[in-house]
Amino acid sequence: MNMYSKHDGSRTGPRCLHSGFLLVALIGSLHAAVPENSALPDAFRAEDLLWEIQLGTHQYTIPRIDDGRIFIGINDRDLDHPALHRTGGGIVMCLEQATGKMIWQLVIPRYMEGANAPFHFNHWQCGVCSRPALDGKRLYIVGPRGDVLCLDRNGQADGNDGPFKKEIEYMGVRQNPDYRLTRTDGDIIWRFDMIKESSIVPHDVCGSTPLLHGDYLYVCTSNGQDDKHKFVVNPSAPSLIVLDKQTGRLSATDGELIGKRMFHGHWSSPIAAKIDGQEMILFGGGDGVLYAFEPLKSATGSDKAGILKKIWQHDCNPVDYRRRDGQDIPYGGWKSKSPDGPSEIIATPVVHNNRVYVAIGQSPIHGPGQGILSCIDGATGRKIWESRRVGRSLSDVAIHDGLLYISDFTGRLHCFDAGTGDHCWQHELGAGVWCASPVVADGKVYISTERNRLWVFRADRKKQVLSECRVTSMAITPVIEDGIFYLPTQRRLFALAMKSGPSQAGN
Numbered sequence: 001m002n003m004y005s006k007h008d009g010s011r012t013g014p015r016c017l018h019s020g021f022l023l024v025a026l027i028g029s030l031h032a033a034v035p036e037n038s039a040l041p042d043a044f045r046a047e048d049l050l051w052e053i054q055l056g057t058h059q060y061t062i063p064r065i066d067d068g069r070i071f072i073g074i075n076d077r078d079l080d081h082p083a084l085h086r087t088g089g090g091i092v093m094c095l096e097q098a099t100g101k102m103i104w105q106l107v108i109p110r111y112m113e114g115a116n117a118p119f120h121f122n123h124w125q126c127g128v129c130s131r132p133a134l135d136g137k138r139l140y141i142v143g144p145r146g147d148v149l150c151l152d153r154n155g156q157a158d159g160n161d162g163p164f165k166k167e168i169e170y171m172g173v174r175q176n177p178d179y180r181l182t183r184t185d186g187d188i189i190w191r192f193d194m195i196k197e198s199s200i201v202p203h204d205v206c207g208s209t210p211l212l213h214g215d216y217l218y219v220c221t222s223n224g225q226d227d228k229h230k231f232v233v234n235p236s237a238p239s240l241i242v243l244d245k246q247t248g249r250l251s252a253t254d255g256e257l258i259g260k261r262m263f264h265g266h267w268s269s270p271i272a273a274k275i276d277g278q279e280m281i282l283f284g285g286g287d288g289v290l291y292a293f294e295p296l297k298s299a300t301g302s303d304k305a306g307i308l309k310k311i312w313q314h315d316c317n318p319v320d321y322r323r324r325d326g327q328d329i330p331y332g333g334w335k336s337k338s339p340d341g342p343s344e345i346i347a348t349p350v351v352h353n354n355r356v357y358v359a360i361g362q363s364p365i366h367g368p369g370q371g372i373l374s375c376i377d378g379a380t381g382r383k384i385w386e387s388r389r390v391g392r393s394l395s396d397v398a399i400h401d402g403l404l405y406i407s408d409f410t411g412r413l414h415c416f417d418a419g420t421g422d423h424c425w426q427h428e429l430g431a432g433v434w435c436a437s438p439v440v441a442d443g444k445v446y447i448s449t450e451r452n453r454l455w456v457f458r459a460d461r462k463k464q465v466l467s468e469c470r471v472t473s474m475a476i477t478p479v480i481e482d483g484i485f486y487l488p489t490q491r492r493l494f495a496l497a498m499k500s501g502p503s504q505a506g507n
Contacts (some may be wrong), residue, residue, distance in 0.1 A: 043469035073128025090127030104155030106186025224265025284345025312381030339369035385421030448475035
């Protein structure tokens with residue numbers, strides 16, 4: 001009953017090259033030869049591979065690592081479960097950090113009710129596209145079925161916690177009515193159905209990370225257009241909802257009616273910040289506007305959902321991106337693929353030194369086009385600086401030692417002075433970037449492209465390419481934890497010792 005397989009598809013368990021080791025203390029002491037069928041990117045040294053596991057065919061979540069466990073979302077292409085078959089849905093997996101061995105999995109079948117018009121999501125079988133938020137024993141995700149799930153981080157190993165008790169029904173166990181939950185199944189504590197409870201019509205994917213702040217969970221709804229891409233089905237539906245983290249009860253909505261101005265859909269993840277002593281929730285809208293809201297205070301127990309109070313808003317689209325010669329400039333959708341016009345915010349805002357940094361962008365299916373990177377005063381919402389050198393982007397910025405790095409779908413990595421906005425350098429990556437953001441670690445900048453190339457640069461004001469290498473499937477944003485470099489791709493997850501990082505001899 002294990003998810004992992006060799007490259008040839010045989011079920012042999014995780015390809016762990018170490019066993020019985022302490023994560024950091026024994027790194028480098030028990031190296032074994034890399035198997036011939038390893039998909040290890042060639043910029044990494046074979047002796048630094050700790051383990052490598054097969055995932056599904058689509059994987060877009062950045063792994064969440066906590067207290068010896070890895071939580072990750074994938075699709076169900078390689079589902080291995082005694083009572084379930086793949087449906088084009090997703091899986092939340094809990095892995096052992098030291099070995100990659102599966103501890104438990106929650107199978108989430110594809111949403112099929114009303115799968116035709118007006119619904120248009122999960123058709124690409126992307127699976128779970130939400131990075132879990134952790135809070136003690138609980139973890140929270142936006143599910144691919146248009147719901148929000150509170151899960152037990154221990155799965156069913158410590159019993160079936162409630163109030164939700166219908167995991168068997170939820171997972172779609174029908175052919176084996178005698179099946180009973182085991183310790184390797186996930187445990188849902190509560191579930192909030194955004195489609196039924198908030199009249200959401202998700203578009204493309206339910207793809208955002210929920211935010212925990214105080215007693216509440218802030219969630220982007222992924223509300224969007226119909227299946228024909230002609231109109232927003234329910235423009236009055238909320239774009240940001242707030243749930244009681246203990247019960248899942250709806251506590252508030254954004255109240256901004258962003259759906260009436262939205263271009264395509266909502267996928268940006270909310271973040272919390274404290275700027276000049278004021279706490280706020282920052283949210284990038286599907287209308288290209290960045291919003292700052294006051295967070296809710298302690299739970300009151302009221303049954304009526306409130307409205308978030310807006311602090312400020314900042315339009316990240318310049319006026320000339322929206323209008324020309326007195327006319328609105330059309331949004332460049334998947335049919336026209338126009339490089340012109342306004343864009344939404346898909347990236348997650350990043351806060352640094354009381355400033356907010358975020359770029360605008362569109363679905364990669366729409367093609368490259370004009371974008372902009374904005375640096376905003378977090379206290380007032382006013383522009384500090386902006387750069388039109390950055391094309392449409394889905395990437396978060398990375399800031400280190402006063403330098404800001406951002407990639408775009410045009411296929412460039414940029415380096416800016418985060419304080420002044422001065423453009424230090426850019427590099428042509430040879431392909432667009434849309435499912436990864438730059439990461440800085442150990443004096444290096446890592447970024448990958450849609451054409452399965454992983455680049456490594458020196459983190460410096462002057463450009464220096466350290467390596468470029470091929471990966472067997474598109475790489476996602478990596479995570480560095482406990483001296484280990486975790487590299488997720490759409491098909492695999494690698495754990496590599498970070499003694500010296502990738503070699504500088506990549507091809």
